[in-house]
Amino acid sequence: MTWMRWRPAMEQALYGTDGFYRRPEGPAGHFRTSVHASARYAGAVARLLGEVDEALGHPRELAFVDVGAGRGELLAGVLAAVPDALAARLRPYGVELAARPPGLPAGVVWTQTAPAGVCGLLFANEWLDNVPLDVAEVDEDGVLRHVEVDTASGHERLAEAVGGADEQWARRWWPAVEPGARVELGAPRDAAWAGAVGTLDRGLAVAVDYAHSAGSRPLFGTLAGFGSGREVRPVPDGRCDVTAHVALDAAAAPGVHSLWTTQREALRALGVSGARPPLALASSDPVAYLRALGGAGEAAELTDPGGLGGFGWLAQAVRIAVPRSLEGLGGWQTLVP
Template sequence: MLPWQSAWAEALYGPEGFYRRPEGPAGHFRTASHAAPDELAGAVSRLASTLGARRIVDVGAGRGELLTSLVGSPHELWGTDVVVRPAGLSPSIGWSPGVDALPDDVFEGALVIAWELLDVIPVTVLEMDENGRPRLVLVDPRTGRERLGGRASSADLDWARYWWPLDHLGEGDRVEVGRARDLFWHRLIDRARRAGAVAALCVDYAHRRADRPAGGSLTGFYRGRAVPPRPDGTMDLTAHVAIDSVLSATGGSCTLTSQAQALKELGVKNDELLDPGGLGGFAWLLHEF
């Protein structure tokens, strides 16, 4: 058995991982870029123009669905994901196979977006044992069967004590430690800022300290259905984002709102995109540099 974070990372991003499968993530779940691609692209383009961006860089771009809808906008377009350039992608869209492969000059004058990316960055999963101690949750990648492992690291405990308080948790309650997500976003926007980006936008399922889910939120998605999570490479694995921790880790000039509110202000009228109980409930965290 492996710690959830390790099994999760291999299941999504390993050589045979879910995000490398030929059907791509769109074969298993539907999000805003699938629900109303043209309206969403129009809103993103208007946001980029308002911010003075001449380029849009999509980090975690899947197979380029949102970027494809943006073709014809007045912005240069660039995407990156763990796969090589998708077949049939417009030649007007630049592509890098992995965020580390992005050239620094791509960030200059850019709005950098990460649409439902942080929720698929694997994190440590802890569970409270019968003695009130947080312990690692281990999982069998083939079956999804779990058991409790050793004690949490001091760094994970420090994060949890502040961002996911343990005092009121009981046996079986869980903590999804967001340190890896905080660090990823901090590094990305720090690099983007230094390279001349004008803003960065994170859009994701989210919660705050006052409303953390006691049982955690780790879920699998397979062929459009939510299923018990199993890190065998056949399904998406996602957990909601501690967005207040992400915000704190980055600092600077930030705006945190809901997708519904942000899209309304950008002129969107699509009911599905604005549904506060669905896609409209996503958090929008915008950093302006």
């Protein structure tokens, strides 16, 4: 057996030489994200990019930074959706550890780290849930202990008590006292997101993910595995995705004007509606009616509060006015350290 804490086990299983995210089929070979569900998602991101451009005063070069770019699906969709005038000034970046996928436009910069000092939109769709983190559990004596996992079988055991920065993070963001309660120690994700936000000179940073907040932390955690289109046991052997939901309220970079909302509300603000087309269209233009009906079905999936629409959106405006569509949601605040 090879026993490891969950954070290095996830790092190896997801991003090692033979890790899940380096496999040739890519994530789309195992599960669908909002990007794969409908081109309307990329269209909404393109609209948000246009509003960021407006808030920035239409700079000579506008960055679109796709963090956790997978195989470039969102990048390609956004590039196809933006108007020509904006596309001429757009500098697209795909941030991903896997190799550059074939077929991307030549102008896309493919890199393992987010570019520093850019102005534009940084967008991270289902990235933070795959930033490796340690898992802890409260033992029978009420002590929070690290959980170790056997990388071959997925069996677990309790190890040493949690201390230092991890203990401080748990006390502030995920206090747990009941024996058997689990804590997913999110400090590495907080640091990863703060680093991403910090690369923007001016612009908007958006993280979209499975999420929970301080008032609704799951008692037994959210660690899960996905492979071949279904949920599987989270064995960190590189054959499945290993993921955990994100404490987005903890991740929010302090000192930045911020909004925490749901994907349903954000996409509706950006014009994605699941409303059915008028029946009269079926008589006057049946083809257009069927097309609109299919689009409404895709929009309904993206905004379903029990599914993709229930995802969390963390938006942080770095030295710009809040984009028009998201401003109307209200609830923006500047977080203090």
